[in-house]
Amino acid sequence: MKNIITILSFILIVKISLGNPNKIIIALHFNNNNFVEFTEYIHSKTNVKIFYSDPSLSELRVSINTDSISVYDALAFVLKETDFKVQVWHNNLIIAKSKMLISELPPYVDAKNNDTVKSITEEITEIEKRYLVGRKPDVIEQITIGKNQNGNKVVKTKIKGKITDKETGEPIIGATINIEELGLGGVTNENGILNIAVNSGKYNVRFDCLGYSTKKFLFEILSDGEFETQLEKAVISIQEVTVKADRKTNITTKSPGMEKITPKNIKEIPMMMGERDIIKVSETLPGIVSVGEGSAGLNVRGGGSDQNLFYINKVPIYNTFHVFGFFPAFNSDIIKDFSIYKGYIPAQYGGRLSSIFNVITKQGNRKNFTARGGINPITANLTVEGPIKKDTSTILLSARSSYSDWILAKINEPTIRNSNSNFYDISALYNRDINKNNQLGLFYYQSNDYFKFSTISTNSYSNLGASINWRHTFT
Known part of the structure; x- marks a missing residue:
């Protein structure tokens, strides 16, 4: 009886390994072939389905020559010079530019247990704090600038932006950008263009202009790059303003x-x-x-x-x-x-x-x-x-x-x-x-x-x- 259980366990482990794209080994010999042919060949040999929706991938050319590589590593190698990422989902592969898919729900925490909540809060690392800051409720959209050419290394980057009116598309003069974590900012010129130098990383960014609604983004800056955004006109209600003269005020303009x-x-x-x-x-x-x-x-x-x-x-x-x-x-x-x-x-x-x-x-x-x-x-x-x-x-x-x-x-x-x-x-x-x-x-x-x-x-x-x-x- 014990031998039968051992054999069944071994068969189950082998079956799971065979279904996992990280474990399935395949030989690939392609020289400037079409990406569609590449994925169809993998599916015919391993039965692993590869899903993607971006039409630009169909024009990608594939060159790879190896006798032993996992299906996941093969796709990661082919896509390393692009913005796409490979993700495993139910023993199949998904290719997309979005962040990693959520495969399971976070653990349940009883809010009534103050000791548990306190201990979890104390264990939050600096990286997690930065992530939580980046996911504030008022951050509407994320903008990724540049390409990840330096790994996790922090580099000095030059960012060029253009701010326009959402209704007419005309450039906005005097719109400001403020990077909250760094206390840096800039102002658009008569063509709606601004330039700013900043280290790579993730930042909360706010755009303001008199007569327009404030707009907030999460910037993920990877390297030198450009971005464009639009502001909507807004009616701003203010309280009573009292203007007083001050003879000691210095002219700094x-x-x-x-x-x-x-x-x-x-x-x-x-x-x-x-x-x-x-x-x-x-x-x-x-x-x-x-x-x-x-x-x-x-x-x-x-x-x-x-x-x-x-x-x-x-x-x-x-x-x-x-x-x-x-x-x-x-x-x-x-x-x-x-x-x-x-x-x-x-x-x-x-x-x-x-x-x-x-x-x-x-x-x-x-x-x-x-x-x-x-x-x-x-x-x-x-x-x-x-x-x-x-x-x-x-x-x-x-x-x-x-x-x-x-x-x-x-x-x-x-x-x-x-x-x-x-x-x-x-x-x-x-x-x-x-x-x-x-x-x-x-x-x-x-x-x-x-x-x-x-x-x-x-x-x-x-x-x-x-x-x-x-x-x-x-x-």
């Missing part, structure tokens, strides 16, 4: 004398005949005053109106108003950022004695085509934007024109009735992401003003300019 007018502030500008005048709103800032009523110029900190320089997407604009100051030369619907330098002039803008007014336009909606416009008794405007290729290239077109002669024709005074006044301006922008490190931007601007005072005088002036902007990120 690196850009003294620079003022910014945000898109939100632009939308709050009162309209004059259906048009928002972003130039006039600058007069509410310290040190900027109008030349006089009915005049189009600005005096900045005592300088003359001809000592200011206006840029729109790096194109200088010399006539910044229409109809002698009643309408601005810029359509507020296409403006993304408006900066005024009145304390110092950066070298990149050339020499000007008083100030620089720098206008940056939107890049265009990367998700959907949109159109908006307005009409009033004197002028009409239309703006169209959208993707040529979704998330890759965009176009933005804007046009404005006046038709005020019908009003002049109704005035009884003959001199005014025989006068003419009209203007138009056109803006066109094309933006394309050539690849992750190169972006191309083309911009065109044209405007014209014409005024005829009966037969007494005629006045005409115009702007015409274009710019090509090639942005390259060195990594």
Whole structure:
């Protein structure tokens, strides 16, 4: 009887070993063969099923030459240069990029037994603490950056990120990243790009930007790499804020004398005949005053109106108003950022004695085509934007024109009735992401003003300019 039990036990052990992919030995001789042929051969010889869903594996080429290797080790060898992992599941193999499958439930712990809970808590190692921190409930998603080329060795890495608006796909200026464990951070530039150097490892990362919802991730940084994320717009409710002056406060900003007018502030500008005048709103800032009523110029900190320089997407604009100051030369619907330098002039803008007014336009909606416009008794405007290729290239077109002669024709005074006044301006922008490190931007601007005072005088002036902007990120 004892011998029979021993034989049955031996048969059972052999059967279990034969069904385990870690124990099944096979000879493999493949030279640049298709991965599908490789898996079918293993299944025909060992009856081990191999499951995977990623279509890219079908294009993988396999080269292996050995007379004795386990099925599990063979697949691990073939996939070692990829991001895929081999996992055993019920004596079959699963290939996926996800973490290891859970094969059993954790042991039950009675919460009423305080001694047991305390002893388990005390036994948590540093690695387990890092894992628990990485699995906080508010961490929504994990992002893996780079490839595991250095094993468990900690290396210095360079990370490049891009943050965009989820609704329009446009890059977000001034979004911040904060790595909680290291106390490090960064800010996106005008193209939504940020760069940061950090050691490899796992970190809790938070993204913030005024007007957008905070977003949290678990970053697993393996080597140099890139990532991209999107933020959603949000309405933020705050309590009452009290602003107090402090004479001991030191000026620590690196850009003294620079003022910014945000898109939100632009939308709050009162309209004059259906048009928002972003130039006039600058007069509410310290040190900027109008030349006089009915005049189009600005005096900045005592300088003359001809000592200011206006840029729109790096194109200088010399006539910044229409109809002698009643309408601005810029359509507020296409403006993304408006900066005024009145304390110092950066070298990149050339020499000007008083100030620089720098206008940056939107890049265009990367998700959907949109159109908006307005009409009033004197002028009409239309703006169209959208993707040529979704998330890759965009176009933005804007046009404005006046038709005020019908009003002049109704005035009884003959001199005014025989006068003419009209203007138009056109803006066109094309933006394309050539690849992750190169972006191309083309911009065109044209405007014209014409005024005829009966037969007494005629006045005409115009702007015409274009710019090509090639942005390259060195990594």
